[in-house]
Amino acid sequence: MASKLSFKRADSIADSMPDALRQSRYQMKKCFQRYVSKGKRLLKNEELIEELERSLDDKVEKEKLVEGFLGYIICSTQEAVVLPPYVAFAVRMNPGIWEYVKVHSDDLSVEGITPSEYLKFKETLYDESWAKDDNSLEVDFGALDLSTPHLTLPSSIGNGLQFVSKFMSSKLGDKPESSMKPLLDYLLSLNYRGEKLMVNDTIDTVNTLQTALLLAEVFVSGLPKYTPFLKFEQRFQEWGLEKGWGDTAERCKETLNCLSEVLQAPAPINMEKFFSRVPSIFNIVIFSVHGYFGQEKVLGLPDTGGQVVYILDQVRALEEELLQRIKQQGLNVTPKILVLTRLIPDAKGTKCNVELEPVENTKHSNILRVPFKTEDGNDLRQWVSRFDIYPYLERYAQDSCAKILDILEGKPDLIIGNYTDGNLVASLMSSKLGVTQGTIAHALEKTKYEDSDVKWRDLDQKYHFSCQFTADMIAMNTSDFIITSTYQEIAGSKEKPGQYEHHYAFTMPGLCRYATGINVFDPKFNIAAPGADQSIYFPFTQKQKRLTDLHPQIEELLYSKQDTNEHIGCLADRNKPIIFSMARLDKVKNITGLVEWYGQNKKLRDLVNLVVVAGLLDASQSKDREEIEEINKMHNLIDKYQLKGQIRWIKAQTDRVRNGELYRCIADTKGAFVQPALYEAFGLTVIEAMNCGLTTFATNQGGPAEIIVDGVSGFHIDPMDAREASNKIADFFQKCKEDPSYWNKVSTAGLQRIYECYTWKIYATKVLNMGSAYGFWKTLNKEQSVAKQRYLQMLYSLQFRNLAKTVPRVFEHPPQATASA
Numbered sequence: 001m002a003s004k005l006s007f008k009r010a011d012s013i014a015d016s017m018p019d020a021l022r023q024s025r026y027q028m029k030k031c032f033q034r035y036v037s038k039g040k041r042l043l044k045n046e047e048l049i050e051e052l053e054r055s056l057d058d059k060v061e062k063e064k065l066v067e068g069f070l071g072y073i074i075c076s077t078q079e080a081v082v083l084p085p086y087v088a089f090a091v092r093m094n095p096g097i098w099e100y101v102k103v104h105s106d107d108l109s110v111e112g113i114t115p116s117e118y119l120k121f122k123e124t125l126y127d128e129s130w131a132k133d134d135n136s137l138e139v140d141f142g143a144l145d146l147s148t149p150h151l152t153l154p155s156s157i158g159n160g161l162q163f164v165s166k167f168m169s170s171k172l173g174d175k176p177e178s179s180m181k182p183l184l185d186y187l188l189s190l191n192y193r194g195e196k197l198m199v200n201d202t203i204d205t206v207n208t209l210q211t212a213l214l215l216a217e218v219f220v221s222g223l224p225k226y227t228p229f230l231k232f233e234q235r236f237q238e239w240g241l242e243k244g245w246g247d248t249a250e251r252c253k254e255t256l257n258c259l260s261e262v263l264q265a266p267a268p269i270n271m272e273k274f275f276s277r278v279p280s281i282f283n284i285v286i287f288s289v290h291g292y293f294g295q296e297k298v299l300g301l302p303d304t305g306g307q308v309v310y311i312l313d314q315v316r317a318l319e320e321e322l323l324q325r326i327k328q329q330g331l332n333v334t335p336k337i338l339v340l341t342r343l344i345p346d347a348k349g350t351k352c353n354v355e356l357e358p359v360e361n362t363k364h365s366n367i368l369r370v371p372f373k374t375e376d377g378n379d380l381r382q383w384v385s386r387f388d389i390y391p392y393l394e395r396y397a398q399d400s401c402a403k404i405l406d407i408l409e410g411k412p413d414l415i416i417g418n419y420t421d422g423n424l425v426a427s428l429m430s431s432k433l434g435v436t437q438g439t440i441a442h443a444l445e446k447t448k449y450e451d452s453d454v455k456w457r458d459l460d461q462k463y464h465f466s467c468q469f470t471a472d473m474i475a476m477n478t479s480d481f482i483i484t485s486t487y488q489e490i491a492g493s494k495e496k497p498g499q500y501e502h503h504y505a506f507t508m509p510g511l512c513r514y515a516t517g518i519n520v521f522d523p524k525f526n527i528a529a530p531g532a533d534q535s536i537y538f539p540f541t542q543k544q545k546r547l548t549d550l551h552p553q554i555e556e557l558l559y560s561k562q563d564t565n566e567h568i569g570c571l572a573d574r575n576k577p578i579i580f581s582m583a584r585l586d587k588v589k590n591i592t593g594l595v596e597w598y599g600q601n602k603k604l605r606d607l608v609n610l611v612v613v614a615g616l617l618d619a620s621q622s623k624d625r626e627e628i629e630e631i632n633k634m635h636n637l638i639d640k641y642q643l644k645g646q647i648r649w650i651k652a653q654t655d656r657v658r659n660g661e662l663y664r665c666i667a668d669t670k671g672a673f674v675q676p677a678l679y680e681a682f683g684l685t686v687i688e689a690m691n692c693g694l695t696t697f698a699t700n701q702g703g704p705a706e707i708i709v710d711g712v713s714g715f716h717i718d719p720m721d722a723r724e725a726s727n728k729i730a731d732f733f734q735k736c737k738e739d740p741s742y743w744n745k746v747s748t749a750g751l752q753r754i755y756e757c758y759t760w761k762i763y764a765t766k767v768l769n770m771g772s773a774y775g776f777w778k779t780l781n782k783e784q785s786v787a788k789q790r791y792l793q794m795l796y797s798l799q800f801r802n803l804a805k806t807v808p809r810v811f812e813h814p815p816q817a818t819a820s821a
């Protein structure tokens with residue numbers, strides 16, 4: 001726990017702050033008087049700094065204090081609760097490391113407090129009697145994790161697999177003969193549909209296994225490298241070894257040797273290598289429940305965006321990797337991947353009413369759609385917003401489970417959930433079947449909506465965050481491993497907490513206090529960034545691959561003079577480069593922000609044209625509350641800044657292949673992609689654009705800040721600073737005008753960044769390695785994980801179920817316009 005890490009450390013704030021306060025006693029008393037002068041309140045970081053600065057008159061004193069240790073503490077304080085005479089600080093000196101202290105505003109005494117005590121302070125602002133009640137519900141998952149080794153360095157967060165390999169090595173290396181037994185048991189449990197793999201029951205001790213490995217290795221060393229396994233399968237069986245070691249003599253030799261090394265003295269590197277070879281995963285189930293999940297005509301529909309793109313690409317990459325591994329293991333097994341989503345009878349022209357649909361460009365992967373059920377047992381016909389989905393999930397999990405077992409003819413080997421709903425269903429199923437589970441968030445809503453935990457009551461009717469955050473807690477804690485796209489998703493940056501980190505200690509007053517929700521130092525966290533389909537998103541310079549037959553359509557889309565029901569506005573001067581953006585028309589995507597920046601910046605308008613692909617053009621056609629507001633805003637901005645002639649607003653485009661060529665056509669104009677979101681969890685469009693060689697400017701809030709190295713492989717823009725952002729873009733185009741090679745330089749560096757870090761091949765390798773290694777890791781911590789499972793089940797039945805019952809079923813209350821992503 002971060003509290004364990006930092007709270008009692010020698011250099012803890014509770015220890016060092018008193019001295020610092022003493023040294024600036026006069027000024028700090030003034031500062032604390034300001035803090036408490038307005039009575040009870042929650043102060044955020046900027047306000048704390050502002051009040052500190054205001055309390056000091058002398059310029060030199062001010063500078064000294066702000067730049068000194070106290071200034072550092074205050075700058076590192078994410079928020080503080082004022083309950084006069086106390087001010088309680090939540091200080092975050094480093095990613096993931098939190099310390100809580102309370103300071104008396106009169107005598108400036110300092111006391112370290114626990115996360116739970118800090119949260120009680122905070123609750124007092126919202127629900128005092130609940131805060132004071134000793135028996136209010138407090139959940140502390142940290143209390144159940146005491147025997148799990150945790151990372152300690154912020155820089156190691158997200159490298160879970162590497163550390164799990166180290167922990168496994170030291171655990172197994174303890175007293176080899178006895179501590180290796182779990183590994184032998186694990187190997188003995190490997191099978192495909194009941195057929196033993198790697199070892200059979202004649203190997204009943206670690207010693208026997210070692211001898212068999214040695215004999216087999218000597219034997220295969222004497223064979224020509226490419227001798228197929230079938231030729232010596234029988235010899236292997238005589239030693240108690242079954243298939244799965246490799247397809248050739250050489251591959252078998254490597255795997256045998258790797259395990260021998262592990263058994264002799266386990267080193268993390270061999271451990272990792274061995275688990276990347278173990279034949280433990282053949283069938284995978286991936287849950288993505290909400291939205292319209294389909295392969296055509298779905299993108300841009302409510303709740304339907306990057307998650308769908310990510311999963312379809314992920315499936316293709318995983319299948320390819322599985323096929324390669326199975327072949328190398330020397331097995332004749334057909335892997336299966338099932339993407340579970342909901343079947344929507346009112347499919348709006350999509351295939352979301354089809355039960356089983358093969359995933360394009362795969363051989364063995366399918367989308368399986370299972371309907372939600374109404375209370376009287378009929379199929380629910382209409383789409384349901386992801387915020388209102390909770391009453392349907394338990395039944396959905398049961399119905400899906402039955403179908404999956406039927407289609408796969410047994411249990412899957414790995415279950416991966418996506419987003420809150422998918423992760424909850426994955427948790428229910430993995431606990432029931434005892435299968436390894438991976439979790440993917442895409443976005444965590446708690447982080448998107450400021451103070452949505454303490455203000456949950458105000459938002460619950462609209463968003464049902466009480467259900468969502470409870471479900472998130474259950475899923476994150478049930479899951480064996482968590483896959484994230486970036487470091488920032490887990491632990492943010494030096495300045496800002498990450499999405500998962502926001503769930504470390506939080507409270508929903510009147511409902512539940514999470515003294516430890518999820519700890520980002522848990523080795524279950526792993527970064528595996530997605531890629532973009534490189535057959536669709538390839539560089540504009542690859543002339544022979546360019547889809548020139550689409551050019552007339554794209555020409556029409558970009559440059560025709562007439563407004564249609566697909567686009568409005570036109571580009572009078574075709575010679576200018578185009579800045580381009582494409583996103584769902586949600587507030588958080590800030591497309592209207594970009595239009596406004598453009599409208600306000602004369603220099604930018606002189607240099608470039610603007611093209612945006614976003615949402616619908618006509619508010620009367622939208623059912624989505626936020627989208628309606630944004631559509632109206634777009635029209636107003638186009639009028640206000642007289643943009644017609646310089647802007648083209650195109651409605652949402654669902655054809656990925658054509659979109660790929662569209663990015664490239666924008667690159668032909670030596671333009672740029674601009675992603676101006678107020679917050680972006682990852683940002684697939686950013687890597688799509690970069691894959692096409694299109695120079696990219698993207699928000700510094702969220703994933704893109706990590707994808708792009710500012711000034712090298714693209715540029716960061718601050719969505720909260722319109723002037724700076726638009727000037728940065730204008731300056732770039734000015735510079736390119738003066739030195740056209742500059743554009744090429746950034747474009748090339750963008751591509752290089754993609755090839756090094758953001759490809760599906762890298763992703764699939766990592767994820768399958770995780771599935772395999774965490775599958776074993778959980779057997780080493782069985783008692784603890786069973787205990788935790790019991791705790792989680794209790795939370796599910798006593799808390800989640802009741803909360804889900806409070807969400808109106810759409811069947812009883814036909815849906816109004818809904819909130820969007």
Ligand code: UDP
Pocket residue numbers: 299300304305306307309582583584613614615651652653654655656659682683684685686688
């Ligand atoms: N997209 C699209 N047409 C649109 C808007 C978006 O095809 O009109 C695609 C886009 O190319 C990307 C995905 O939808 O593949 C959006 O993913 P991203 O991660 O950028 O954002 P999300 O919608 O998931 O928040």
Ligand code: LCN
Pocket residue numbers: 305306307310442443485680681682683684685703
């Ligand atoms: C959801 C989002 O909001 C995006 O930021 C991600 O890129 C997408 O999912 C895929 O993970």
